[in-house]
Amino acid sequence: MFIGAIxxxxxxxxxxQLERSESLETxxxxxxxxxxxxxxxxxxxxxxxxxxxxxxxxxxxxxGFPTGMKWSFVPKDSPKPKYVVCNADESEPGTFKDRYIxxxxxxxxxxxxxxxxxxxxxxxxxxxxxxEYRYIIEIMDRAIAEARAAGLVGEKILGKDxxxxxxxxxxxGAYICGEETALLNSLEGLRGHPRMKPPFPAVAGLYGCxxxxxxxxxxxxxxxxxxxxxxxxxxxxxxxxxxxxxxSVSGHVNRPGVYELPMGYADMEKFIMEDCQGIPNGRKxxxxxxxxxxxYIMPASDIEGKNxxxxxxxxxxxxxxxxxxxxxxxxxxVDIFESTKNLTEFYKHESCGWCTPCREGTDWxxxxxxxxxxxxxxxxxxxxxxxxxxxxxxxxxxxxxDAASWPIxxxxxxxxxxxxxxxxxxxxxxxxxxxxxx
Amino acid sequence: xxxxxTPNNPLPQEAPVPEEIATFSEAVEAEIxxxxxxxxxxxxxxxxxxxIVQRERGYLDKPGVAYLADRLGVRVTDIWEVATFYSMxxxxxxxxxxxxxxxxxxxxxxxxxxxxEHCKSRLGIKPGETSEDGQFSLSxxxxxxxxxxxxxxxxxxxYYENLTPEKVDELIEQCRSNQLSxxxx
Numbered sequence: 004m005f006i007g008a009i010x011x012x013x014x015x016x017x018x019x020q021l022e023r024s025e026s027l028e029t030x031x032x033x034x035x036x037x038x039x040x041x042x043x044x045x046x047x048x049x050x051x052x053x054x055x056x057x058x059x060x061x062x063x064x065x066x067g068f069p070t071g072m073k074w075s076f077v078p079k080d081s082p083k084p085k086y087v088v089c090n091a092d093e094s095e096p097g098t099f100k101d102r103y104i105x106x107x108x109x110x111x112x113x114x115x116x117x118x119x120x121x122x123x124x125x126x127x128x129x130x131x132x133x134x135e136y137r138y139i140i141e142i143m144d145r146a147i148a149e150a151r152a153a154g155l156v157g158e159k160i161l162g163k164d165x166x167x168x169x170x171x172x173x174x175x176g177a178y179i180c181g182e183e184t185a186l187l188n189s190l191e192g193l194r195g196h197p198r199m200k201p202p203f204p205a206v207a208g209l210y211g212c213x214x215x216x217x218x219x220x221x222x223x224x225x226x227x228x229x230x231x232x233x234x235x236x237x238x239x240x241x242x243x244x245x246x247x248x249x250x251s252v253s254g255h256v257n258r259p260g261v262y263e264l265p266m267g268y269a270d271m272e273k274f275i276m277e278d279c280q281g282i283p284n285g286r287k288x289x290x291x292x293x294x295x296x297x298x299y300i301m302p303a304s305d306i307e308g309k310n311x312x313x314x315x316x317x318x319x320x321x322x323x324x325x326x327x328x329x330x331x332x333x334x335x336x337v338d339i340f341e342s343t344k345n346l347t348e349f350y351k352h353e354s355c356g357w358c359t360p361c362r363e364g365t366d367w368x369x370x371x372x373x374x375x376x377x378x379x380x381x382x383x384x385x386x387x388x389x390x391x392x393x394x395x396x397x398x399x400x401x402x403x404x405d406a407a408s409w410p411i412x413x414x415x416x417x418x419x420x421x422x423x424x425x426x427x428x429x430x431x432x433x434x435x436x437x438x439x440x441x
Numbered sequence: 442x443x444x445x446x447t448p449n450n451p452l453p454q455e456a457p458v459p460e461e462i463a464t465f466s467e468a469v470e471a472e473i474x475x476x477x478x479x480x481x482x483x484x485x486x487x488x489x490x491x492x493i494v495q496r497e498r499g500y501l502d503k504p505g506v507a508y509l510a511d512r513l514g515v516r517v518t519d520i521w522e523v524a525t526f527y528s529m530x531x532x533x534x535x536x537x538x539x540x541x542x543x544x545x546x547x548x549x550x551x552x553x554x555x556x557x558e559h560c561k562s563r564l565g566i567k568p569g570e571t572s573e574d575g576q577f578s579l580s581x582x583x584x585x586x587x588x589x590x591x592x593x594x595x596x597x598x599x600y601y602e603n604l605t606p607e608k609v610d611e612l613i614e615q616c617r618s619n620q621l622s623x624x625x626x
Contacts, residue, residue, distance in 0.1 A: 004589045084481075096545045096584040129479075134488070134529045135585050137598035137626065170479040175488045176528035178583065192484035192513070194526040210481060253547040253588030260589050296546060296584075329588070331547055345549050349583050355526075 005252075005260030006103060009268075009278045011239060014227045014247050015220065016263045019107040025142055027149045030110040036155060038229035039114050042121055043163045046229075048079075051122035055225070057233030059245030064090055064181070064218030065295060065327045067315050074215055076205035077123050083212040085125040087116055088190065091132040091139070091219045092174055092181040095295035096349060097329030100249040100261050101219035105132075105139045108223070109146035113156065113169055115222035118229060120167045123215055127168050131186050134175040143171045178353035182401050183216040185355065196357040197401035220249055240266025244314040248328055255334040257283050264313055271311040271321075275332060286334035290418070293318060294326025296346050297406030299413035300339070322413075339418035340425050343410055344372040350407035358400035365407050367391055375425050382430035385415055385422050385441055415441065462511060463504040465497060473512065483513045487523050491530050496625055500531040528582070536571045536578035538616045538623050540564075541595045544581040547588035556592045557581060559606045563613050576616070597624020 008016055018024045018033055030036070042051055056071030077085060089112065093101040105112060116128040132140050147169050150156040158166045172190055174180050180189045184198035187209050208214025224246060228236045237245035244266035252259050257280035268274065275281070275288065282288055288303040293313075301323050305311070311321040318325050333342065351365040368391050374380050381387070392408035399405065415422055419441035426441075465473070473493060476486040487509065494505040501524050510517045524530045542548075542557045557579075561567055564577050571578040587593040590602035599622060601612060615621035 093586050094584060097547050097588050099586040099588050102586050133586070134492070134527070135595060135598070138600070172479070172485075173489055173492065174527070175491065175530050176582075177526065189488070190485060191482065192487035192515075192523065194523055251588060253591060254550055259591075292546075331550075331588070333550060337550055342546055342550065345544070345546050349545050352583055 005258045005262070005279075007260075008247070008263035009274075011247055011263070011265040013263055014239075015104060015108075015111070015223050015249060016261070018111075019103065024107045025109055025146065027110055027146070027153060027155075030108070034230065035110050035226075036114055036161075038226040039117050039121075039155070040161055041229055042118050043161055043165055048122045048124065051118060051229070054228055054233035055122075058224075058228045058236040059233075059240070059243060060221065060224055060228060060236070061244060061315065062218060063220035063224070063248065063328070065095065065297070067325060070217065070221055073205065073217070074119070074122060076203065077213045077215060078206065079124065081213050084127065084210075085123050086209040086212055086214040087119045087123060087125045087128040088183075088186070088209060088214055088216045089116055089128065089130040089219060089222055090181060090183060090186060090216050091130050091136070092186060093136070093219070093327075094133055094178040094181050094353075095297065095327040095329050096346065097251060097253055097292065097331040098295050098327040099251045099253075100328065102136060102139060103261050104219055104223055104249075105136075106142055109143050110150065111223045111226060112143070112219060113146060113150050115225040116169055117156070117160065117167055118225050119215065119217065119222060121165060123213075125215075126166055128170070129190060129209075130169070130171045131180070131190055132171060132173060133180075134173050137173070140171045140173055147171070177355070178349075179355040179401075179403060182403065185401070186216060187214065194355070196355050199400075241312075241314050241316070243316060244325075248313070248325070250313070250328045250330045252279055252330045252332065254332040255282050255286065255337075256332045257281055266314040267317065268313040269310060271306050271313055272308070274313065275306070279332070282332070282334050284334075286336060288332070289335040289337055290333045290339060290342075292323075292329070292331040292333075292410070294324045295329035296331070296349065297402075297409060298324040298326045299409055300343075300417060302417045305417075338424075339414050339421040340375070343414040344369075344376060346410050347372055347407065350403065354403060354407070358404070360395045361399040361401075361404040361407065364391055364395035364399075364404065368395075368407070368411065375429075378429070380426060380429050382426060384429075385419075385426060389415060460507040460517075461504040463494065463498060463502075463508040465493075465508075469493060469497060484515055484519075487513060487520070488527065488530075491524060491527075495531060500534050502532075534571070534575070537576050538596055538621070539578045539580065541580045541582045541585075542568075543583070543585045543587065543591070543593050543595075545584035547584070548591040548593060551591045553592045555606065556594065556604050556609060559609050560594075560613075563610065595624070596621070598626060599624035 052074050060070045061067040177195045179185045180195040185195040189195040204214040240246045247263050250262045291301045347368050351369045354361045354365045356362045395404040396408035476489045506520045509520045568581040592604045593602040
């Protein structure tokens with residue numbers, strides 16, 4: 004598996020190939036904790052947030068919300084304790100970048116969290132890691148202990164008047180806990196049900212206190228932003244999408260891996276065919292899900308010759324989204340009906356059961372997919388799937404419902420043939436009127 | 442004439458059975474204290490503590506639940522409420538080796554089905570089942586973040602990636618001869 008940068012100097016992946024890259028010694032030898040020193044030596048919390056705003060860093064977990072703005076929502080005058088929570092619940096199918104960052108460069112995350120804690124006036128950070136990543140939690144615990152022994156975590160950090168604790172926390176197998184308010188409920192020892200927003204976590208988050216929840220990749224971008232300055236970081240990418248982005252590439256490519264690309268990298272076709280070394284076994288590209296399983300699927304015809312740039316704006320223009328950067332490549336052996344069924348089963352399993360549209364809707368979607376697959380579907384079933392999606396999308400309590408609907412809506416729209424093939428025999432041939440809408 | 446239910450004639454109630462409460466060694470108690478010290482509210486430690494109970498007792502059983510309720514100062518139902526939400530919390534016994542094969546898209550398109558089928562035929566159990574001797578459980582699980590090294594499975598907490606049927610055979614052989622860690626910790 005490849006892990007490295009293409010089209011730019013590696014930032015977040017700068018140290019991952021070094022020997023004992025997870026150690027404090029290696030991290031400090033390559034500039035580690037210098038950004039924290041710079042911050043404590045003479046930057047005010049507002050200076051830090053200002054640099055974040057200039058950097059145009061957007062949340063890397065999937066939603067792409069500007070990080071500097073998110074931080075600025077935390078009320079400064081609140082008498083309550085404030086919390087920094089790292090979302091390391093990486094569960095979006097096709098996404099595995101956070102795992103490698105934490106495995107190979109855990110101190111980069113600790114430094115990012117400490118800078119965030121300083122900027123937000125927080126004394127406590129939690130790293131909420133998905134339960135399956137037990138070995139990552141063990142790596143993080145060792146790194147935190149090492150940092151504490153070196154005076155980088157705890158009281159009087161770097162000898163300054165700044166105290167902060169960093170703790171790991173384990174989830175226990177629930178995709179929904181990647182949604183920030185469900186994560187907070189889980190961290191409070193409850194079922195991982197999402198909370199009503201507003202109030203947003205910045206005002207009332209963990210234990211009802213002001214809280215910032217950021218993805219691993221977001222927080223690990225912070226030390227570089229402080230080191231090089233927000234403006235220089237932004238210039239690595241585009242005006243609205245600053246810096247670099249990690250793409251987790253899986254599926255039918257010759258070289259899967261974690262790729263760090265500058266935002267705005269051109270173009271997606273070159274990325275697949277050259278950087279990822281093309282499709283194995285001489286097969287043809289059929290489809291790409293570029294941003295984790297929840298985003299719209301892209302047919303090859305929307306990629307080849309279309310000069311799709313890999314950033315937030317470029318992917319929206321091309322009909323999809325950056326999401327978490329979970330880049331799943333599918334060749335022409337894949338039946339998009341089957342692949343969409345697979346993802347729908349995932350969402351049914353992971354629906355938390357809190358709201359009716361998502362709980363019942365995903366269950367019905369799977370029932371309909373299964374009966375089509377068994378050859379017992381009804382001629383109108385493609386339309387039924389779309390109707391069900393329409394009753395879930397925008398009507399569920401949290402975005403999981405949208406995430407379950409989008410893959411189906413886009414798959415039926417972009418790959419009608421793959422659905423027609425399963426439905427035509429049931430409808431008595433291709434001429435049935437229900438198929439004409441496909 | 443059938444008996445009518447009235448407030449004066451309440452339905453018979455079972456006498457409450459005193460709950461058996463699990464006990465742990467001093468070392469485990471210290472480990473639990475370490476987790477509790479991380480949070481301003483004890484209840485936050487519920488998941489880390491459930492993993493410890495599972496490790497020590499094989500699964501989250503009734504005495505384990507009673508212990509957690511007592512230790513965290515919450516009701517027994519609060520513990521069950523959380524335990525039944527999370528897929529990694531086992532409220533039934535599982536085999537010594539718990540093979541969890543990823544079934545989600547990135548694994549699926551590079552042969553996850555083949556791996557699952559292979560496990561089924563070698564172990565003689567279906568996903569969701571435990572072998573009669575209690576050595577093996579098999580599950581199909583959702584994306585484990587190992588998509589670049591697919592197909593894959595987890596045994597306990599340990600990752601096994603880039604699987605082939607031959608590699609699966611090797612792993613199962615190592616399990617049978619107790620040479621492989623069961624990945625529980």
